[in-house]
Amino acid sequence: MSAPIDASMSEPMNEVQLPLAGVLVVALEQAVAAPYCSSRLADAGARVIKIERPEGDFARGYDTAVHGESSYFVWTNRGKESIALDLKRADDLALLERMLARADVFIQNLAPGATERMGIGSAALRGRHPRLVTCDISGYGDRGPLVKLKAYDLLVQAESGLVSVSGAPGEWGRIGVSLCDINAGLNAIIGIQQALLARVRSGRGSGVKVSLFDSAAELMAVPYLQARYGGRAPERVGLRHPTIAPYGAFACADGHDIVISIQNEREWADFVGLVLREPALAQDPRCATNAARVQHRAWLDGKVQAVFAAHTRAEMIGRLASAQTAYGSVNSLAELIDHPQLRTCRMPVGAQQVEVPAIPWVSEWERGTYPSAPRVDEHGAAIRAEFESPGIVA
Numbered sequence: 001m002s003a004p005i006d007a008s009m010s011e012p013m014n015e016v017q018l019p020l021a022g023v024l025v026v027a028l029e030q031a032v033a034a035p036y037c038s039s040r041l042a043d044a045g046a047r048v049i050k051i052e053r054p055e056g057d058f059a060r061g062y063d064t065a066v067h068g069e070s071s072y073f074v075w076t077n078r079g080k081e082s083i084a085l086d087l088k089r090a091d092d093l094a095l096l097e098r099m100l101a102r103a104d105v106f107i108q109n110l111a112p113g114a115t116e117r118m119g120i121g122s123a124a125l126r127g128r129h130p131r132l133v134t135c136d137i138s139g140y141g142d143r144g145p146l147v148k149l150k151a152y153d154l155l156v157q158a159e160s161g162l163v164s165v166s167g168a169p170g171e172w173g174r175i176g177v178s179l180c181d182i183n184a185g186l187n188a189i190i191g192i193q194q195a196l197l198a199r200v201r202s203g204r205g206s207g208v209k210v211s212l213f214d215s216a217a218e219l220m221a222v223p224y225l226q227a228r229y230g231g232r233a234p235e236r237v238g239l240r241h242p243t244i245a246p247y248g249a250f251a252c253a254d255g256h257d258i259v260i261s262i263q264n265e266r267e268w269a270d271f272v273g274l275v276l277r278e279p280a281l282a283q284d285p286r287c288a289t290n291a292a293r294v295q296h297r298a299w300l301d302g303k304v305q306a307v308f309a310a311h312t313r314a315e316m317i318g319r320l321a322s323a324q325t326a327y328g329s330v331n332s333l334a335e336l337i338d339h340p341q342l343r344t345c346r347m348p349v350g351a352q353q354v355e356v357p358a359i360p361w362v363s364e365w366e367r368g369t370y371p372s373a374p375r376v377d378e379h380g381a382a383i384r385a386e387f388e389s390p391g392i393v394a
Contacts, residue, residue, distance in 0.1 A: 018045025018365050023196070025049070025105040026096070027080070030057045032153065032178050033212060034109035034137045035076035036185030041105070041192070042079035043359055043370070049099065049383060050080045056376035067352045074373050075356065076185075078347055082374035083383045087118055096120065098387045101129055104205075105192055109137040112147050122207050133195040133205040135188050141211040151212050156180040160216035165223045168238030184215040239330070240301075245293040246271075249330055250305050256313035257330035260304075260320065265289075267325060274323035275316075276307050348372045 023046040027038040035050070035057070042048040050057075057073065065071040085092040097120070100106055106125060108115055115121045115136075122134035136142075139151020146159075154174055157163050162180070167173035191208035199205055217224070227233040234242040239259060241247035249257045262268050272281040281287050281303070286296040293300055308316055313329065320327045329335070336342060343358040347370035356370065 021045040023047070023104045024102060025107060026099050026103045027051065028096075028106070028108040028110060028115070030109065031059050032072060032076055032181035033184040033210075034107050034188070035059065035073075036182060037135070037137070037188040037192070038080065038107055039076050039078055040185070040189055040359065045365070046105070048080040049379075050077065050082045050374065051096065052082055052084050052376055054084045054086055054377075056084070060376070066354055067349050069349050069373070074347075074349055074354070077373035079371040080374055081379035081383060082377055083380040084377035093118060093120075095384065095387055099383075100125060100132065102387070103129075103132060104196070105133045105135065107135045107137070107188070107192070112138055112142065126205055126207060129205070131199060131203065131205045133192060133199065133208070135192050135195075135208040135210065137184055137188055138209070138211045140213045141209065146213075153178040153181045153212070156212045156216050160213055161220055161223070162216055165220070165234050165236060167236055169236050179219075180212045180216045183219060184210050184212045187215050240297075243294060244290060245297045246300055246304050248301065250301075250308040252308050252313040252316055253310060254312045258308065258313060258316055258320070259328045259330060261326040262290075262293075263326070267323075268293075270323040271325050275319045275325055276304065278303070345370050 020041055023041070025038055025041050025046045025048045027034060027048055028051040029035050029038060030053075038046075038048045038050070057077075059072045059076070060070050062070045062072045066074045085096060087093050087096065100120065106122070108122075116124070122136055125134055126132050138147075139156065140146040140149055151159075157175055157180055158172075160180070162175060163172050166175055188208065188210045191210060195206045195208055223234050237248075239249035239257075241261070244262070247261045249259045251257050260271075262271055268287070269279075269282045272287075273279040285292065287293050287300065311319075317327065317329075331339065344355040345358045345368060346353050346355055348354075349372065359366075
């Protein structure tokens with residue numbers, strides 16, 4: 001077994017000591033959700049061994065946008081070791097068993113039942129290795145009528161109702177990033193870290209199960225509660241808020257859109273006085289409360305739009321800043337790339353250096369650069385040699 005997390009947690013943090021240093025993660029993974037989870041564990045110092053099929057994780061072929069490499073794969077596989085195994089072969093399955101005997105964490109997102117059929121289901125593994133933390137990531141969990149349904153991100157966006165509350169009226173639209181995959185990966189990280197902390201006290205590992213559907217359904221908590229207990233589901237209103245006004249996007253004279261948000265009556269009074277420069281609106285009964293403003297949204301949005309349409313984005317931002325009105329520009333990807341608030345880290349991709357968005361938390365152990373994503377079976381020979389003999393089991 002590798003050095004337990006409880007040993008590393010007792011040591012003082014310094015510039016080279018990462019919080020998951022000494023933790024061995026074996027990840028039998030593909031696509032996005034599980035690789036996202038294990039990559040962030042690697043960022044925190046865990047050693048992550050990625051088990052790939054001989055032809056490699058199919059996410060390697062999603063695109064070739066990053067100097068010939070897949071943007072998805074580069075994003076979710078940095079800092080890992082790769083070994084290609086054919087788990088239908090007895091010797092490769094035995095090698096995986098020896099790796100798991102020394103691992104702290106096992107992550108897998110194969111089709112439901114696949115690991116059980118190979119004899120490496122999570123419950124069985126924890127029976128053999130009591131300190132092991134297991135994490136199963138699936139589409140719909142392990143019970144219910146949809147357990148065997150294939151679950152890719154867009155499918156779960158639709159099945160969970162996320163699509164029904166997103167975008168503008170009219171044709172359905174996909175949320176523009178792999179939200180269900182990302183959120184499931186984040187939930188898996190939380191569960192794994194909690195299980196490792198629980199092991200400090202109990203000395204025993206435990207099982208974590210995360211599904212894309214559960215993760216998406218939890219994101220839907222507010223519209224779910226509104227529909228179930230309030231009797232009305234939120235409508236799709238594009239860049240408007242279904243229950244707050246004014247809260248949405250307004251086009252400026254130079255073609256740029258700005259999203260504004262008014263959260264309370266003090267903000268409303270400042271907005272009408274300093275931005276719209278119509279202080280009398282603060283006394284108009286159609287604007288007296290948020291509920292009244294929502295009821296008369298079309299009329300109110302028209303008045304707001306007229307002011308925005310007469311000024312450039314820079315001019316409106318000046319007014320919004322003076323009123324301390326919350327706002328955000330509707331930016332393109334090109335504007336994101338050049339955004340002054342964007343934090344990036346450099347990482348190698350082949351012979352090139354690329355910049356990727358930094359992880360969204362700042363910590364004392366942040367390194368500022370990321371290691372590369374591995375080639376298929378890049379570390380296969382070394383890993384096979386390391387785990388050639390059974391060694392010490394948990």
